[in-house]
Amino acid sequence: MMKLLIVEDEEYIADFMMIGLEKAGYECEIAYDGKAAADVLEVKRYDLILLDIMLPEVNGFELMEYIREYHTPVIFITARSRLEDKVKGLGLGADDYITKPFALAELIARVECVLRRYHKGQEKILFRDLEIDAVSRVVRRNGENIELTMKELDLLLLFLRNRNITLFRDRIYEEVWEGEYDGESRTVDLHVQRLKKKLGLHTSIISVRKIGYRLED
Structure with a gap:
């Protein structure tokens, strides 16, 4: 079973994502701020990270530089829709970018697409x-x-x-x-x-x- 880390400080959005993704067959964990995410990444490995940009402690862009060391695929999920934010996120190494609000079906489809790209689809x-x-x-x-x-x-x-x-x-x-x-x-x-x-x-x-x-x- 693929393991996903959701890094999102708004609990209702994090819960919405986790419930939908678990129903789709993924195992999920949540970190509610950037520092908590960095701490958990030191001891656990994930197949994909869903990363908000506006986070307490350490923001998503800063955390992305840390994540790159682990070569784990990342999808940015954020309310920031400016082109320069998207370009910056992708330039830092993110694999995709979803703007809030989004439909659960879109989230699942993008997760599957990125995992297939890394040959990590559920076999x-x-x-x-x-x-x-x-x-x-x-x-x-x-x-x-x-x-x-x-x-x-x-x-x-x-x-x-x-x-x-x-x-x-x-x-x-x-x-x-x-x-x-x-x-x-x-x-x-x-x-x-x-x-x-x-x-x-x-x-x-x-x-x-x-x-x-x-x-x-």
Whole structure:
């Protein structure tokens, strides 16, 4: 399981990020100021750091210079949207920059993108009696392979990375089929039904009337 450090002094934002990311399958810890983050980095290693700029004790730019020694990927998360701040953050070695306010879906997508860039994406995902290898794209139950189509596997990974989150049909279609949802296509529903049948997930993938679906864990 990938370990993330959230460095954010506003507790409600830090909690929002942690809850969403943990539902997506990541292990998270929080540091509420720059000094606390520097202290924890001396004894622990993380796969990714989510770093606010405006922090007590030591600000994000100052902390970034310290983080570089550990070669850990960093995403700046801040309310400062000026171009010069973005340029400075990226120039210090950050891998991405998200401006507040942001949607949870955007945060998760950017985390996954940076981790893939560092070849740290979640290779093995466990769900109940299923084992999913996201790199080799193999799904197993009790050691036996289960054959899924490419889109069925993409759909399963989308659900697994957004556990307990209701996904709108248009988002599912846009992420799996990479096109614009016309509001009438039955493609999403048909693939969800086939996925539930193949994997025995009838009680896990819940239909949310007039909205979409949710994978309950």
